Amino acid sequence: MRTEEILPEIYNLILAKGTREGERTQLMLAKDALEQAENPYEAMEKLKVAFRPLALRHNLTPDVMDFYLKMTGESVDTALYDFTKHKSEAAFQERTIFAGGCFWCMVEPFEAKKGIVSVLSGYTGGQIADPTYDQVSSGLTGHVEAVEIIFDTRVISYRELVDLYWQITDPTDALGQFQDRGSQYRPIIFVQTNQQQLAEQTKHEEAIKYKQPIVTEIRPATVFYPAENYHQAFYKKQPKRYKAMKRARQQLLTYQTWKRRLGL
Template sequence: MRQNDEETLNDLYNLILNPATREWERSALSSTKNALEEGATIDDQLSKLEAKLRPLALRNNLTPDVTDFYNSITGNASADAQFDFTKHSIDDLTYQDSAVFAGGCFWCMVEPFETKNGIISVLSGYTGGHMDHPTYDQVSGQYTGHVEAVEIIFDTRIIHYEELVELYWQLTDPTDAFGQFQDRGSQYRPIIFVRNEEQRKITEKSKQRLIESGKYKRPIVTLIEPTSVFWPAENFHQQFYKKNRKRYKRIERSRQQFLAYQRLQGKIRKELNHFTRKP
């Protein structure tokens, strides 16, 4: 058997055992496995499996790991790119630190941080909930209490935590407690997770400055909470902006249009307030 065929079979078996795989997907994968065990050719069976999965794949409605598998058997190498989870770690306690931000869909929270000088790694994941090893379906269904978030490892000699907090405010709507932009639900609520007292003080001062700025008409509702276990999201979600550029750009454009409109409203409101206060 060819090496790549062995790898494909191994992926197939792992997906069948994966608790995150939906039952319909598992049934299709199991049928393929059974046929292969009975002597069918792998190319023929993968072609049939691709046809079964295609309708949901085209609607972006496969579970993350099955989506990766679908991309691999259809030759979509860029979308199937594997994130190296082993590189997401603090290796220098003197000059490295971490920050965790929840600001709606984590797809749009990676690129703005990852492209900054001094950022070592950005990981999409789930945090703040009450279940171990949550899956995307569980979090999306609001069964676990988790929010989608990003964990950022950065070099403190190059970029400071204060700068990350200020960037976070620019990327989110701090007046929306029920989601962010087009993403609705408790899993998208805005939260800054702080891992020590220093981060808490910095975040609280930054939030207070934002409140006093008068930029927003509605109250600032972004929460500040202590960090908890950060569970990495499935590979499909990592660096989404690189692997699914067109889809990412559509979502990001919508967010930016809303933020631009919100900033314009704030600017007009501040100018009107300044005008009405003149003697």
């Protein structure tokens, strides 16, 4: 990466509201070094070293993580998500929102189905407007990580979507989902008015299958805030990491489903 390519990205990260102060400090040091015509390679190596401990623990903020992966050449896909494509304009299209743990693992199961127009990762159900990932992950805003789905009712029904939701979540776990712990990962179905009755019906059907109580909430849909670019289509951007997470989630789902159906 040339200095003229690096500086605009660093400036944007410094100004971004989601960047943490510690990250911003390191970015400003790198910016000053580059502007003073120091060796760009040396300046970027120092920045990599500063970010590496947090990156290895997946604890950089999303946009900074994108930049780190770009610096190290590890990023599979850093293309910006086109948010303008996530819109329903036709009478035969509907929206619905599902929360069921980390949204990284909630996109691909739905997006793989025919009739899905768009799946967007984001935050909903909380008390503040336009939250950042850091704010939601604190568990203090009331939001949950969720996916908003636009689907073609001529091809796939709401019933098919909600049936899939029950298959990929643990409806007896109110404290999170699988390896994802915290209030921001609790299972909730957010419904449009015309979806309420069917969602309630499927919840009753699921209750028969379990000896433990079903804790998945059903609520009216509220404002849905898109998550940062880093989180969109994560399974495409980082397929190896996603496959490992998906495998672990499926193993826990199988174990917990049988355990709770047996009342253990």
